[in-house]
Amino acid sequence: MNAILSNVKEMNYAINYHPNAGPYFGSDLIIHSSDSPYGDFNVSWCRQKYYEKKIRDTEAKFTVEDYEVFQIL
Structure with a gap:
């Protein structure tokens, strides 16, 4: 998978x-x-708003193993 580098458009919403x-x-x-900050990141999603580039082509929820x-x- 290729990395996506995207600049933030509004600094107040960076991270x-x-x-x-x-x-x-x-x-x-x-x-x-959905469990705790130490559990699996099992309800993650993307929607382009404050960054220049989209991270994913869908807004469907997905699971993150590590980041x-x-x-x-």
């Missing part, structure tokens, strides 16, 4: 973390756990 759910990137990528976040300076 956030909900202590009971998980990280989210605007409304564009929400990595959510990494990088800051590019």
